[in-house]
Structure formats: C-alpha cells, structure tokens
Amino acid sequence: MAQFMLLLYGDPARWQKLSPEEMQKATEKYLAWVKKSVDAKRLSDDAGKVIHSHGGKPRVTDGPYSEAKEALGGYYTIEAANYDEAVQIALTHPQVEYGSTIVIRQVYGT
C-alpha cells in the first residue's frame, strides 16, 4: 500500500454562514469520516510563517501564504493502492459536500 496525504483547503468565511445546528451536523460528518479512516492532523489557527529566499538570503515572514482565500485547514494521511483509490476515498469526505478543495499527494518513505 502506498501513502497519500489529503490536504484540506477551505474558506473559513464559508462556515460563518452556518447555523449552530448545521455546524454540529458538519462536525459530526467530519468525525464520522475520520473514524472510518485515518490519522488526522490539524493545523494551528494562526496564519503560520513563510520563508522566502531572495538572492540566497532567507526571509521569514508571517503568513498568509498567498492571495488565495482558501487556507490549508488540516491534513490526513491515508493508505491506498494508487491515486485512483486515494481519490475514491477522498471523494467520500464531507469537505467535498461543503464545496471546498482537497489536494491529494502521494508520500514516499514512512
């Protein structure tokens, strides 16, 4: 089995529109998915740090990383035979239903 990383990008503003009831439903869906699968990691709430290198000189700045509205919210590692299977697994994630992005990358070495 190969390992894949699922990177979950989402726009936090999207969630703001949900009611408490809907947020609970969403949380339950996410939890149910994790229960099925995987080793989940969440990223901290701050914008993070970015290292840019200019002319060989690294410069560390605070995030955001880009102009994109969608921020990386968390990631999972899953096992799958190949990309096709990893995609099939990721497609069942509630993130898809809530209209956000999942990036899938194979991971080498364990």
Added chain:
Amino acid sequence: MSSEAEPGAMLEHLFRHQAGRMVARLTRLLGPAYITLAEEAVQESMLRALQSWPYQGVPESPGGWLFRVAHNCAIDALRRNKIFGDKTDAIAAEISLSSKALPADPELEEQLGDDELRMIFMCCHPVIPPESSVALSLKTVGGFNVREIARAFLADEAATAQRLVRAKRLIRDKKLTLEMPRGAELQQRLDTVCEVIYFMFNEGYSALEGEALVRHDLCQEALRLGLLITSSSLATPAVHALVALMALQAARLPARTDEAGDIVLLESQDRDLWDPRLVALGFHHFERSMSGEHVSEYHVQAAIAATHARASHADSPDWPLILHLYDELISIKNSSVIALNRAVAVSKVHGTAEGLRAIEALDHNPDLRNYHLLMAVRGHFLLQLGRLNEAAHCFRSALRCRCSEPERRFLQKKLVECDPPE
C-alpha cells in the same frame, strides 16, 4: 451542559441549545446592548469546534469546551474593540470568572436557566413588536440563525435580518435590561411570553409541508421554553396548561401525515404513532395546571386536547364534553377560527345539519374570507348531507385560497368524492 453518553458522541441539538444559553450568559455579562458581540463570540466557539474536533477528537465535555471557548472569544473581542473603555478589565474579569464554572454543576445549570429566562422576558418587552419578539427569542435563546428563522416563517431572509437588527436597536435605544419585571408588570410580561411561545408552537404545528424539519424544531423549541418556565419559580397554572397543550398536540405530529405526505384526519390517525412520552408529559402538566382559580385559554385548549388523547379509539372522544369546552373557550376568547372548530364539535353532538347551521354565521366574517378551512369544513358537511353540487362548489373555493400542497391534494380528493362516477 450535560453528561455525554460516550466520548465522541454529541447530544442531539447540543450546539443549538448550547448556543442559546451561552448567548444568554454572555449577554448578561456584557450587557443587553451588546447581544451581537455575544452572538459573535458564540459563533466563533462553534467554528473553532468545527475546525478542531474532526482532527483532535471531541472533548470529554463538548458543552463545557464550547462554553469556555465562547467566553475566551468574548474576552478577546472585548479587548480588541475599545467600546468598554475603563470598564474593559472589570468585565473581562467577570467573564473569566464565569468561564471557570464547572460543567454539570447543578448550581450553574440553574443560573443558566435563569439567564435564558431573563433573555426571553427581555425579548418579549412591550416596546418590541410581537413578531420581532418571536424572531429575537429564536435567534438569541433558541440558537436558530436568520436563515432558519426565515425558512420557518416562510419569510424573506433579508426582511428577517432587518427585523432582528431593528429589535436589537430598540434594546439599545430604550436601554432595556435583563432585570425581571415585578408585580403586575411581571404577570403581564409572562402573558406576553406565553403568547410568543404559543405563536412559535403554532407556526411550527400548522405547517404541513416545506421545511418540515425546521418547523418541527419550532414546536420543540416552544415546548422547551415552556418547560424552562414551568421548572422555574415563575411557573403558574396557565403556563402548565400551555405546556400541557403543546405536549399533547406535539404528540400527534408523527401521525398527522402518512408516508406519502398526505393528511390523516384526527379521526383516522393511528394512535400507536402518537408519542407516548409527550402524551405523558402533557397529562403531567395538565394535572399541575389545575391548582389555580383562574381558567385561561390554554386550560380549555389543553382540556380539549386531553379529551382527544384520553379516547381509547378515534370514534370515542367525549364529543359533548368537547363541545362544552369549546363553548367555554369562546366565552374567554371569541375568535372565528375557534368558532369553526366548535362547529365541528356541534356536528358530532347534534348532527351535521346543526354543524352546518353553526358555521353559517361565519360565512360573512371578513377574517375568514380567504380561509380555506372554512370552505373545507362547509364542503365536508354538505358532502355528508348529500348536497354534492354545493359541496363541490365549496371545495373549489377552498382550492382557490392559499393552502399547502398536502391540503390541496386532500381537497382535490374531496372534490372527486362530490362527483361519483355514474
């Protein structure tokens, strides 16, 4: 905050109920002029739960976690925005103290119930128009958002949002407080609160289509608010009667439509589908409503619902008693809709012709001109009397009024009955 069944499991409606009590608590600490700040802190706490629980797992006490985080968010907001000036530190200290309350502590439970009650009483202040009181109660204590409120009342979302903004402005401008009114004013306010709760319930109950779930939640929330009062020192026989009425009616919700979503009339309902827990709750409060001298509208309505619930099968309700109760109800509150219901009881006791005579008086009532149920009941009587052409005419007029899809199907079925194939 309640004890959880298993780690990782959340009680049904935990977020919604927790949102209501946290908004009430934070509003008490921040002051009613800052309801929006309280709401934002609560929303933020739920957002954080959504962003971290899927990865870290559900905390042991989810309600307690939300409670603490919402308090911290409120403190952050307080410090960020300078509105409170020198008082910032003092208020932050109070919020911080409140956040340390132990979850599931009975004393805290009691305090939170008290916060919620004060909040509803403020939402029902006479300066706030009644429709806004309902919306504001649902938003603040009920944990509903604007979209859900709009959907529940089949109203426009922007208009609902506007209504809430105006109500909050009134709270600020008129400097309303969370102090409970006293004396005669308390009784008056309690009456308004009951009206608002009953209105909320009826809105949920009368709907047969559309956002069924949200509407069902309206009934549940109305019942919850009623129970909040009956379990407080404010309980009066009339509030017990209101709770009894709502519980007995809500018990019938599952039997009211069949699998196809078609209407099942009370007399054909499968009583096994009635919720026995709610029936029991209804009778419990009905009994407790008997302690006073004063007979309210809710007492009589609850007595009618109880008479239906007591009947062992559909044919056997004590119709003479029900008719007597309707007479009493009309002497308390003379409404044309009640008179229409009374006519049905008249037909059961004295025969269809008498029932028909009882509604003739309503024919020219402007309140009922576009009320499809008047025409439907009239048509039903005429059909029973074999006056098919007139019956068909009534059902056709009923179909021209505003009614729900299941009602439309029901009326069309009735119309077919008026025209039997040769």
